[in-house]
Amino acid sequence: MKITVENTEELENSIKVAFATKDLESINAHFGGAKEFIVYNVSKDGFVLDGVIKTDTSEMTGDDKTDFKVKALKGINIMYCESIGGTAAAKVIRAGMNPMKVQEPRAIEEVLKELIEMINTNPPPWIKRIMNIETVEDPRLERWTDE
Template sequence: MGESTKITVESNSSLENAMKVAFATKDMQTINAHFGGAKEFVVYKVSKDGFELSEVVKTDTSEMVGDDKTDFKVKALKGINIMYCESIGGTAAAKVIRGGINPMKVQEPRKIEDVLKELISMLNDNPPPWVKKVMNIQTENDPRLERWSVE
């Protein structure tokens, strides 16, 4: 049967409204693993104020077959808001989404730190509504709000 190990990093930080973002990685620095083949996911808390390492989730599904691997990984990543990977199949992506995780594919291997910095920039600009919902951010200065306002 598969094994899952979660290594949690203790922190004194107080990142408010932080979301948890996981990265499928082979080297802890780069998004360079396929979701199904990833043996570890490095997880960061990300907010408008910055990011910090939260945990490492190690998933060994080498002795599992078929859909059991995907179900196992989704369960191991419970509580994650966004998961970045190099690639993911359609069926696996559907299961990840049903598990409450937003899967994101990168076109080529990318440095995790670069993506974290882009996320912070996006959060401080105008994040999409689904990210605002995840992070409990009030919607301000959204031109679409005028359509719904009562005069």
């Protein structure tokens, strides 16, 4: 079951970021135990709520739980959680998501603002790739221009 939120605002070159949460305000759930993930589209211009993905797997067992969550989060670029096991992290990465752990519960809005700041100042290459940001000055390119 997926809850969709009608969104009128289109963010260009945005990334989808999911947060494992118990209260829709903080990153405060373990990946495996998260009953829902709140999803935002984030771009250099800001963020908009994309929806909430329900992932209650209390009726499931073992690997089914992880597989269900990974499928539910299809299309997500970055997934924040309080913690995640090694096997689950490997499945998340294979599904094309970047798992991020927080040391202690953090306000989602705070992390969203940090992401926007990072995108606008010095995004790592994998973020640039996801967002189709033109790489203007890549030191690796200089090596090949003189040939």
